[in-house]
Amino acid sequence: MDLLSLSCCLLAIFLSLSPALSTNSEGNALHALRTGLSDPNNVLQSWDPTLVNPCTWFHITCDSNNHVIRLDLGNSNVSGTLGPELGQLKHLKYLELYMNSLSGEIPKELGNLKKLVSLDMYGNKLEGQIPKAFAKLKSLRFLRLNNNKLTGTIPRELTALSDLKVFDVSNNDLCGTIPVDGPFANFQMESFENNRLNGPELQGLVPYDFGC
């Protein structure tokens, strides 16, 4: 009998620790995101935190292990700020928050999203700097932050993102020079337009934050 109850306990603990727990933390992170946002079109009304996992929430996509891999909220008229909780969505591949009214800074915790392929936050009112932590996003192929109010330099660390195919920071308030190493060798000048950038970096001649 005792053995049975012990094994039942262990089973329950095991069940509660494995995928359910991690999914719950993802649900909590998304719920925290929701509480920071104003949502006049009610696109987030299905985000019910009492559900076992967030996989039936609209604009969320999970993989077969119930891990959140996509967040699609482009063009959904949400406003507000992004919190550090987003960094807990460890399995996220697509973060699509473009064309909204998001403000405040980009949380540096997004740098923890190691599987991120696409980070689209263009067309918002984001301020502050491009987080250096983005250099940790080794899978990143799309990074579009254009049409915001970002300031500071383009972090040199981003040159380490070898998979980066599309990079767009046009129409911000960035300063300094444009990196030329790594994937930056291939980006067209349109990606950097309408900033206070001082042209391509001349390594050893001009400091990269020249004019900031």
Place this chain on the structure above:
Amino acid sequence: MARDSSLCIILVSIYILAWLSACDGNIPVGNCSESDREALIDFKNGLQDPHYLLSSWQGSNCCRWRGIGCDERTGGITSIDLHGDFGIPSLVRLKSLRFLDLSSNNFDGIPIPEFVGSLENLRYLNLSIAGFRGTIPPNLGNLSNLQYLDLSSSYSLSTNNLGWISGLGSLKYLALDRVNLSMVSSMWISVLNWFPSLSELHLAGCLLSGSISSPGLVNFTSLAVLDLNFNKFDSKFPQWLVNVSSLVSVDMRFCGLYGRIPLGLGELPRLQILILSHNYYLSASCTQLFQGSWKSIEVLDLVSNKIHGRLPTSIGKMTTLSNFDLSDNLVGGGIPSAIGSLCSLVNFDLSNNNLTGTLPEILQRGSEICDSQSSLPNLRYLRLSNNRLRGYLPSWMGQIKNLEDLTLDDNFLEGPIPSSLGTLKNLISLDVSFNHLSGILSEEHFASLRKMKFLVLSSNSFTLNVTADWMPPFQVIQLKMGSCQIGPSFPAWVRYQNEIGSLDFSNASISGPVPSWFWNISSDLSNLNMSLNRLHGQLPNPLPVARFAYVDLSSNLFQGPLPVPISIVEALDLSNNQFSGGIPQNLRKFGPLNFLSLSSNRITGGLPESIGEMQLLQVINLANNNLSGSIPPSIGNCSLLEVLDLQNNSLSGLIPASLGQLQELQSLHLSNNKLSGDLPSSFKSLSRLETLDIGNNLLNGTIPAWMAEGFIKLRILSLRCNAFSGEIPHQLSSLSSLQVLDLAENNLTGNIPSSFGDLKAMVEGQSRIEYLFYGRGSTYYEENFLVTTKSQPQLYTKTLSLVTSIDISRNNLDGEFPEEITKLAGLLILNLSRNGIGGQIPESILGMSQLASLDLSSNGLSGAIPQSMPSLSFLSYLNLSNNNFSGKIPYTQQMTTFEASSYYGNPGLCGAPLNVTCPADEPDKPRTTEDGGIDNEFIDQWFYLSVGLGYAAGILVPAVVLHIKSSWADAYFDFIDRIARSWLLIGNRRAKLRRNRRQGRR
């Protein structure tokens, strides 16, 4: 005959007051006249007096008879008080009568006798609740000396106009409660305005309507009590009331008032009682309203108005206030610490508002006026439930000595419960459920709560830590500790709660068996919830619970045979356990059960025929078991059945036609069984059906067109994975509530009806969430459905009402892609894969702005992928593979989030994310191209790399040698030059070949 003793007491006291004021000197006894005596004897003879109440009515001096009052000087009869006891008089001859009280009798629906109007000397007339019926005789207007008139009825009297009242010039008190005044002119207030001495006006429940007009020049110089409650006005708040400075009490609850509450009310110097509750459109700013003086205010009842703004600090000046009830309003902000000065306060209720912020940390001390040092010395009821209060519970709560009721549920309060609450000796009810409170609850928290009866702590994160032999000081009736950590073992202290009627230990981390004493703690235990624990073992059979109980033991580890309740129960939820064996054959023992859930157990055997005898059942949920055999046709007798869920069993045979008798049926799940045959045509009369889920069976036949007329409320239709054949009836488009249509994996043929573009619920989308719960009370059935979206099945429950989906995949459909389907602007999921559908995706797909999952794979679709598709910003799953699409993939915005696998098997497609260059782009090295198909390039790259390495080695090795012997050098490099020239030629030829191959494929 006296029907209401309390009313009698009130009437007696009114009588005494009236005696003192109106009837001068009828206490000393004179001699009555012979004619008056005869009149009374006649009157007595006309009465039935089975209780001999008039036995004193004998002898010559009728002034000594019971209830009779005489004038001291003349001996004329001045009053007859027969209230509560007597029948109809013929008192017409009692000309000098001043006081007549016939209230609380039963005159059996006769009209008010005309003669009353001729009793000219009457000063007091009370005919209230005496069973008179019909129109009030207008000749009552002749009673010009009348000061007190009460004709309150039980909706049996009426009057068409109030003209007669204008004759009652001396009136001080007028009560016409529940007299039908619906026919009187809206100028009634002007009529009453002409009584300068009127001090009380009671017109409650008089069916008055329209607006309360202004009486013009306000003449109410004495009006103290105005009672207009329960009328059907549709009126702005009568502004002129602020000019009636004599007002003491105003009751206008349920009056249909709107507009603003005038701030001037706060300056009425004598106003003690203001009741304006349930005037749903009556508004005021809290901040402004309570800036007023409110010199005498005691009762402020503004429940269910539209009071907004914040409570100002000045509220602390209202020291006479005893009852402050602003529940169900829009009051925001916090609670000022100034409420601590409200030393007369007994009730403070701000439930159901928008309060934010934290509770004040410290309360202002009691003021000098009320001679109290402590804060809130008289407070008994403090209710702040359903707001958005944050922060900690302040310690002053433990110092409100007289507190009986503390209700703080449904807020965002956090932190621990201060242990000082345990000292509140008078506390009877404590409800802090649905907050974010946490911490340990120890014995100290309950130390002095001897009077506690209702203890509600559910849905927080408490941990209960008491000793094994703890004996609580209370005997509670209601104990709700859901989501508190009570376990791991079953709490022994419950053993002494012998009055308990309602117990909630759900999700309380309790393991082990339920001790046998538990089943005998209280014979009143009628609401038992121990769901979501790890309780195991067998339950006693029969299960001892109170009559008509609600029993929820779901989601535990109980084993053994299903127990039968000892007495009849209303709801039994044993779902999600490990019960085994069969369902008891004689279900009649369950009594008037309306909810039965045995789902997700290991129940075997068949469904007993006797299930049809449980005719009060609203919910039968036997899903996820191993039931076999056929569905007994007797279920058709459960005529109140709303939900029948038998999914995931091994039931076989036909669907009984008798199910078509279930007029109340709203949700029917028979999926995942082995049912065969077709859908009985008797189903046509299931007009309330919202969910029909019969997927994954062996059903066949055609989809009947009558569904369209029969299932007018249908939301979910799943015929998935059966053998239905024939065409999809175009009539289905008239199912205006249909949200989920799942016809996948059948043998359907023909076109997708173009009429599908008219499916109303999918055109409009579901803008508001609606919980689909069935059953009643605390046990309910939650609608659930497995929707395949983004190529995965997902179980939708609470959010199901928002889902819109069409899945017709894996059939034999052909015809063109129906352009009309793009009119479904609210559709989230569209799956037409694995059919033979041709044609193109129209540009109008842009209109499907909510689309999240689109699967058109394995069809014969052709043409270009619409340029509008990148604008579908919610699209998160796309499968267009294995079709004949051609041209360049529009690879911008949302479309950049789909990988090459979305397009495989379309030889004509080019551009990113495919690694196929479009012809027009060729000279321009693609800058946004991704290397989706590295495999193609792989051989070429390795070829060149190996050539390069070989080349380098070939040069370097001889170079080292030549470095040693320089004479060989010239000859060697000449040789290399010639070889290099010929290799370059081969490389160019290879590039040309590759280009030709790609062009051929297009």
